[in-house]
Structures are given as structure tokens and as C-alpha cells.
Amino acid sequence: MNRQNRKSGRRSPVASVSLLLIGLLATGGAYAAFTASTASAAVDLSSPEVIDQGAKLFAANCATCHGQQAQGTQNGPSLIGVGAASVDFQVGTGRMPMQASGPQAPSKPVQFEESQIKALAAYVASLAPGPAIPSESQLTGGDVAAGGELFRINCAMCHNVAGAGGALTEGKYAPVLKGVAPVHVYEAMLTGPQNMPAFNDLNLTPDDKKNIIAYLQYNEENPSAGGLELGSLGPVSEGLFLWIFGLGGIVALTVWITAKSN
Amino acid sequence: MAQNENGSSDIVPMTPPSGAVVGTGVVPADTFENPGLPPHRPRVTDLDPKKKKRAARFVVAMFWLSVIGSLFAIFAYMFFPIEDGNMASVRLNTLFMGLGIALSLLAIGIAAVHWGKAVMADKEGVDERHPVRGTEETRARAVEIFKEADEESGFSRRTLIRGGLIASLVAFPLPAIALFRGLAPMDVDPNTELKHTMWKKGLRLTQDPTGTPIKASDVTIGSAFQVIPEGLVDLPEHEKLDAKAKAAVLLVRLKPEDLNWTSEQRASWSYDGIVAYSKICTHVGCPVALYEQQTHHLLCPCHQSQFDIANECKVIFGPAARPLPQLPITVDSEGYLVATSDFTEPVGPSFWERSTS
Numbered sequence: 001m002n003r004q005n006r007k008s009g010r011r012s013p014v015a016s017v018s019l020l021l022i023g024l025l026a027t028g029g030a031y032a033a034f035t036a037s038t039a040s041a042a043v044d045l046s047s048p049e050v051i052d053q054g055a056k057l058f059a060a061n062c063a064t065c066h067g068q069q070a071q072g073t074q075n076g077p078s079l080i081g082v083g084a085a086s087v088d089f090q091v092g093t094g095r096m097p098m099q100a101s102g103p104q105a106p107s108k109p110v111q112f113e114e115s116q117i118k119a120l121a122a123y124v125a126s127l128a129p130g131p132a133i134p135s136e137s138q139l140t141g142g143d144v145a146a147g148g149e150l151f152r153i154n155c156a157m158c159h160n161v162a163g164a165g166g167a168l169t170e171g172k173y174a175p176v177l178k179g180v181a182p183v184h185v186y187e188a189m190l191t192g193p194q195n196m197p198a199f200n201d202l203n204l205t206p207d208d209k210k211n212i213i214a215y216l217q218y219n220e221e222n223p224s225a226g227g228l229e230l231g232s233l234g235p236v237s238e239g240l241f242l243w244i245f246g247l248g249g250i251v252a253l254t255v256w257i258t259a260k261s262n
Numbered sequence: 263m264a265q266n267e268n269g270s271s272d273i274v275p276m277t278p279p280s281g282a283v284v285g286t287g288v289v290p291a292d293t294f295e296n297p298g299l300p301p302h303r304p305r306v307t308d309l310d311p312k313k314k315k316r317a318a319r320f321v322v323a324m325f326w327l328s329v330i331g332s333l334f335a336i337f338a339y340m341f342f343p344i345e346d347g348n349m350a351s352v353r354l355n356t357l358f359m360g361l362g363i364a365l366s367l368l369a370i371g372i373a374a375v376h377w378g379k380a381v382m383a384d385k386e387g388v389d390e391r392h393p394v395r396g397t398e399e400t401r402a403r404a405v406e407i408f409k410e411a412d413e414e415s416g417f418s419r420r421t422l423i424r425g426g427l428i429a430s431l432v433a434f435p436l437p438a439i440a441l442f443r444g445l446a447p448m449d450v451d452p453n454t455e456l457k458h459t460m461w462k463k464g465l466r467l468t469q470d471p472t473g474t475p476i477k478a479s480d481v482t483i484g485s486a487f488q489v490i491p492e493g494l495v496d497l498p499e500h501e502k503l504d505a506k507a508k509a510a511v512l513l514v515r516l517k518p519e520d521l522n523w524t525s526e527q528r529a530s531w532s533y534d535g536i537v538a539y540s541k542i543c544t545h546v547g548c549p550v551a552l553y554e555q556q557t558h559h560l561l562c563p564c565h566q567s568q569f570d571i572a573n574e575c576k577v578i579f580g581p582a583a584r585p586l587p588q589l590p591i592t593v594d595s596e597g598y599l600v601a602t603s604d605f606t607e608p609v610g611p612s613f614w615e616r617s618t619s
Binding site for chain 2: 149150153154157158166168169170172174192194195196197198199200202203222223225226227256257260261262
């Protein structure tokens, strides 16, 4: 009877699941290939068409809070003079457009395509001069040791010595630096987004910034020599681990030693 | 005598029932009785010879597992050597050595405890409590022994020897005191050391760690500079750290109208919105450098003290007792930021002599 059912055209559940998987993979793959191809396209930030496209995107997505001429409203700051670097950081990490008002705009899935982000950056940069998006050569080839020293002096107090992030006041926090693109690290240092202080080129020179990026990348690529990192949070997570598993193990052994054999 | 409120008749005490002891009326009848020892319960290894054999085999196995652990640690040391400059090799070496040694010790412990609990004879014994005080004879004999010892050693009689013993015992901890005193500065008054830093009039503010002097125009609004005094980088290593621990400064620039001052004099310690504050927390001396450029708050990471830069670094939260000391600054003829004096109060946490001059 079963066999007859199968022969009469009823598909097995495995077949439908695999069909579904194939379909998903095909559309996902095509989408990834499509977005990858658009991302790699270079955008000329000074061309009038790009600036025009950026102006339209700005009016549709940003002007509610930042004003029609990016002059700022009571809900959002003025963007005149913040530069392309600021826009590329805020929009490129998904912090803008902001989802909800709160102590801090969190990083979230990016809302725009790469070319749209560049167009927005071009529009804001056209309003007044400001920091530009760093080029690829400004991000690679830094000195890890020098970067480590600069990171410990200027960044580690908020972002943790391993870049694991940390809490600030009243719900604000310094975000985790692992997995952040070097270009966004550079732009953050240059522009000082939200409550982070800005580190202009006279405070941390372009070489200094390059070194700091090299240090962060080294940290990310090399495993901790001390073994399990426990989030690199220091005494908080390490202490908790020992209190629970270390002391717990000792208590369990003590109970076992003193219990009567059955 | 107790009187009834309604009349003059005396309150008559209840006559106790026959057989009761006077004064025990509130003692409940079911007083706690000594339940004695619980009955002896034989273990499964006593009842079942197979289980006893299995327990014995387990003990043997654990002892041999310990031997394996020890050998593993030796092999790990040989086959995962520490290579110069390779941190991953250090990790593997210590990890496998540690696992081997841990296994070897833990297995010995488990085997010994299991041996005692499951294989060795299971007999319960009772030790009755007895009075701690010895008999009169024992006590008299003890006193006698002390007297005999005193007589034989001559402790009471030979006063010179006794004096020497006491003197030597008093003298032997003295070197430790001298050693600990040596940890504090010797040729200067520690009090002055605590009250003064390297900053003085005309000393330029320079960047940590390079020692590059900072121009006022370098400090844009929203910037934060980690500052050390000019010349600190040229000091010998030890002196450098000592000086930096007191003189570290955070330099930030706000819009001048955002800064609120309590006096004209305090306002003159800043330059066009640029202010410099000691980085040493007034609570227990952690470096305070978590600067939020929009709220102008400084957060100490150790105990969450918060200081408000817009209001002369007043404490707005946490255990710190005082605002962070401000470094008075101005610019020199070349546009570089310079200190106009040392801090006007001791930096860092409180100490006994802080308020005395």
C-alpha cells in the first residue's frame, strides 16, 4: 500500500525539504553575487550625478531629523562639515538611519547599498569640507607594536585592551572592535561618532591610525596565548567562571568525599 | 502583694498537680531524646563480592590512570616544546602539561578516597566525649615539670642569658622595618612628594607617549588628548613612571559657552574652551579617562565615579570625594599649550596629611 502511494506521485518529505534548500541557495547566491558586484564598483564622490542621487536619498531618508538642508533640527545634529568619512561610518555600520531614539545608536544591519552610502557621503561632503573617506593605502601596513602602545593610551580605557568593548554611563557603551572593518575604525577615530572623542590627524597622525588598525587586526587574527578568552572581559567573566566551576567543583568533591559509600 | 483589680481578695497561686516539679510548668513533656547512632547499614560492596571486586578494580585503574597522566605530562613537555617567539607553542605546552599533571593528581585522589570508602573495612566506632580538665595529679605534675625545667635550664636564675634571649628576639624583626621604610622615598619628605607633581609654570603640555608638544589649534572641539609634561619622556624609566603616575592629564576642548565656572580665576585656568584635568581619580587613584564628548562626563572605570567637565569636574556620581584637580593652562608665544603652575591641590586620593600644609 505504501509503495503504491509513492508510485502514485506523493513526494517524500526529504524531497520537498531539499527542493526548498536548493531554491533558497539559488536565490541567496544570486543575491550575494549581485550585491558583491555592486559593492566593488568604484564611485566618484565629486561627480554631480552622484551628489544629486545622494541629495535625493538624503531628502527621503535623513531629512526628517537632520533637516532638508542638513542644517539639523531639534531631533538631529547638523551635518554641515561632518564630511564623507562621518556618513560612511554612520550609514556603513548601520548606525544611521537610527531605529529609535535612545542613549546610543547601535550598530545594526546596513540599510543601504554600498553605492547609495557613497552617494549620501558625496552629498554631505558637497555641503562643506570635512574629513574624507580614507583610501585603502591608509589602512594597511601599520606597525603592530606601536599601534598597541597608542591603543592602550588612547582607546583601551573605553574599548578594553583587547577591543572587547565596555560600559559607559547611563546606558551608553564603547562597542566591541572585533569584526569592525578597518575603514570604519579609521573613520571613527577621525570623526568621533556619538560620545567617542575625535582624534584628528594632529592628535593621532595617519600613521598612528594605521598602526592602531594593524594592532586590532593582529589581535583579531592571533589567538590569545592564555587560552580561553572568556570574552576578554578580564576579572568579571574570569571571576564568574572560577566562582561557578572552580568553587562548584570543590564543593562537589567535598560532598563526594564525606558522603557515605552506598 | 498582688491585688485583684475588682476587689481586695489576693491572687491565689495555682496548686501544682501532684507529681509535677515546681518551676517546670512550661517545659513540654516531649523533650528531645538522644536518638543514638543510626543503625549500621552495610555497603553494596559488603553484600555483593562482585561489586567489591569491581570497586577494587576501579581503584587499581585510577592509580594506573594517574601513572598515564604523569607520563603524558612528560611526553607533552618533550613533544610540544616552547619555541622562541611562538606564543601558540607556549599555549600548547602549558595546556597539555597541565592536563597531564591534573589527571595524575586527580586520579590519585579519587583512587585513594574510593579505596577508603568502598573497599577498606567498614567499621563504625564511637569516641565518647570526656571532660577536658585533667586530674589534680596531672595538673600538679605539669606545674612540677615547668619548675624542674626552669631549675635545670636556669631561666630564672641566669638573668644575663635571659636578657640576651629577649634582646635578640626583639631585635630580629627590625631589619624588616628598615626594608619596608626603604620602599618609601628616602631623601625627600613623602608628604611633599604626594603634594607636588612635575608640572610647573611654563612647562609645555606634550602627547603621551611621544612627547610632542601640543598647539592650542591642534585641539579641535570634541578631541581628547592624553597629556604628559614636557621632558617626562627623557627621564630614566623608573622616575618616568613615578612622575607620570602623578602628572598624567586629560586635555579636552568644549565650546567655551558650555563651560560653567564658579569664579573668574577658575575660568582663567582654561584657554578658549580647552581644559586640562588630572587623570588620577580622587577616590583611590585609578586613571580616569573614559571621556564622553557629548555629555562632557568623565567616568572612572574602577568604581564608576563620574565627573562633569562642564562644571569644573564636580563629582556627579560614585564614591569619589572631590572634583578632579584642574591644571591651569595658557598658550605661549608660539601657540603651544603651557601650564601656568603646578596643580593647586594634591592630585589623587586622600591621605592623612593632605589638609596640612
